[in-house]
Amino acid sequence: MSRHWVDITAVGFFIIEWLVYALTLEHSAYGRDSLSARMNGYREVWVRRLLDRDTRMVDMQIMASLQNGTAFFASTSLFAIGGALALLHATSDAITILSKLPIDLSPSPALWELKCVGLVLICVYAFFKFAWAYRLFNYVAILFGGMPPASQRDTPQAEAHVIRTSRLFESAGRHFNRGQRAFFFALGYLGWFVSPWVLFVTTAAVVIVTWRRQFASSAWAAMAPEVVVDGEETRKRGPQG
DSSP: OGGGHHHHHHHHHHHHHHHHHHHHHHHSTGGGGSHHHHHHHHHHHHHHHHTTOSOOHHHHHHHHHHHHHHHHHHHHHHHHHHHHHHHHHTHHHHHHHHHTSSSOOOOOHHHHHHHHHHHHHHHHHHHHHHHHHHHHHHHHHHHHHTOOOGGGTTSHHHHHHHHHHHHHHHHHHHHHHHHHHHHHHHHHHGGGGTOHHHHHHHHHHHHHHHHHHHHTSHHHHHTSSEEEETTEEEEOOOTTO
16 A cells, blocks of 8 residues: 555545635636636527527527537437546556556556546546536427417516526536536546556646636636727626626
8 A cells, every 4th residue: 555655645635626726616606707617698688589589590500510519419418438448458468568668657457457447437428417407408408499479578487497597507518517626637537547656746747738718718807807909998797787
């Protein structure tokens, strides 16, 4: 056990970073200003504007594209699971190849299999998140179809339907984001196959890249409450406006 303390520490660092990042993004005041949180406001805008029109074919086409994208990631997760299982099956071949490198990086067979099992679990988690997001997008499409007509847009029933649809829409997007996050951290996890020290670096790199996309990217800036138009700062109305 003592000789594997670096591996244990590296995996612990990987798990803690993933959990802390996810909790900060989804359950903290800081995370309420993320790109995903800003987009949630526009999901409600979209649902509310459905009430302004009786013809909603374009909206259903957009929903179909969201479903197709989610289905693609779900099927990709299955391929990734198959690849990880194949890697587990080829333990002896992989150790032989690693032992012939200039720097001997070959782990014990048990440790290699443990690494492969961890990768399989991450891919399985991603599949479940994408599959559930796909089903939730299906439910949202059904609620789109059940949206009251424009003539009833000011009724309490219409308002309740908008809130119900918006919450389900946000939930679908949240699970899709979790699946993508699992893919990103799976890339960082691959560093462990080289060395636990590399896992430290790749985990930190994934956190930095994903954090920047959520809080410091050009997309995040474009969705800010204030934008610059023709050299002048113009305050946009919020998503509810």
